[in-house]
Amino acid sequence: MRRAAYRSDKLAWWVRRTALLVGLSVAMGGAQVDAEPCGCAAPGRPVAMSSRFVVYSYPNGPSPESVLDASEGLYKSVCRSLFGQEPAGCWETPCQIVLHADRASYSRAVRGGAGSVGSTWIRMVAGRIVGRRIDLLAESADCPRALAHELTHLALANYWPEGRPPRWLDEGLALLADGPEKQRLHWQDGQVAVEYGAMIRLNTLLTDERPLRAEQIPAFYGQSLSLVSFLLEHNGEPQQLLRFAVQAEKVGYDRALQECYGIAGVQALEQAWVAYVRQPRDPGRTVGIASSLVVASAD
Numbered sequence: 001m002r003r004a005a006y007r008s009d010k011l012a013w014w015v016r017r018t019a020l021l022v023g024l025s026v027a028m029g030g031a032q033v034d035a036e037p038c039g040c041a042a043p044g045r046p047v048a049m050s051s052r053f054v055v056y057s058y059p060n061g062p063s064p065e066s067v068l069d070a071s072e073g074l075y076k077s078v079c080r081s082l083f084g085q086e087p088a089g090c091w092e093t094p095c096q097i098v099l100h101a102d103r104a105s106y107s108r109a110v111r112g113g114a115g116s117v118g119s120t121w122i123r124m125v126a127g128r129i130v131g132r133r134i135d136l137l138a139e140s141a142d143c144p145r146a147l148a149h150e151l152t153h154l155a156l157a158n159y160w161p162e163g164r165p166p167r168w169l170d171e172g173l174a175l176l177a178d179g180p181e182k183q184r185l186h187w188q189d190g191q192v193a194v195e196y197g198a199m200i201r202l203n204t205l206l207t208d209e210r211p212l213r214a215e216q217i218p219a220f221y222g223q224s225l226s227l228v229s230f231l232l233e234h235n236g237e238p239q240q241l242l243r244f245a246v247q248a249e250k251v252g253y254d255r256a257l258q259e260c261y262g263i264a265g266v267q268a269l270e271q272a273w274v275a276y277v278r279q280p281r282d283p284g285r286t287v288g289i290a291s292s293l294v295v296a297s298a299d
């Protein structure tokens with residue numbers, strides 16, 4: 001799940017993205033003005049920090065040092081997988097990673113986050129990232145993978161001009177850090193959408209960044225995952241996928257598809273992708289970036 005906060009309403013073009021849903025009941029609509037990071041530095045909160053992250057745990061919670069180590073390792077793994085290189089330099093302000101003991105604490109920090117176990121918050125001002133925060137529900141068994149998922153959002157925000165990768169790409173790549181079972185459920189949602197008329201047409205999925213309606217959410221996640229998987233299987237390098245998405249922002253998707261994948265345009269992509277989604281799929285199958293992240297997040 002990713003949240004973005006902007007000072008200008010005009011720039012509040014996307015708000016939240018929730019990948020780690022237990023139940024798909026979270027409305028994604030409506031601009032959100034996120035609360036400033038809450039009083040997570042209150043006395044008694046164990047803290048560990050590096051130049052890149054500040055981890056806030058809670059009394060008797062996970063060791064902040066171990067979460068810090070895991071975050072550093074996972075972030076490097078994510079950057080190597082996505083960009084083919086180690087993360088460069090430091091940030092002006094480190095990313096806060098806030099661990100929550102229970103759902104009540106998590107929900108106070110992540111508005112609309114019912115059903116999710118991880119959330120990334122990015123604050124942009126004048127095209128620059130000035131705030132980063134990840135909230136995690138530590139009691140969840142999915143927490144390590146949730147951390148990998150959220151760090152993928154973080155890495156993409158840092159990579160993308162003005163911190164705003166296309167929504168389908170951002171969520172599709174982050175979903176690859178989730179476990180096989182969660183991926184399978186999202187994949188099923190995409191198949192159901194294709195087969196039963198709830199499919200978001202690709203020319204909309206690729207370019208429309210308006211808030212999703214609640215009933216579109218399962219299709220959005222399922223389709224984003226399968227579309228990213230399709231393109232990665234077409235050309236297995238995540239760097240090529242990133243080049244494609246950057247190029248599409250410059251010249252449009254039709255031309256970028258021709259240049260980067262030899263696909264005639266969005267309509268041809270949709271036909272090929274629908275056929276791909278309809279194929280029987282091994283439930284444990286993962287693609288490209290997923291393999292390395294799964295190994296890293298299971299450590």
Ligand SMILES: [Zn+2]
Nearest residue numbers: 001002019174
């Ligand atoms: Zn997400």
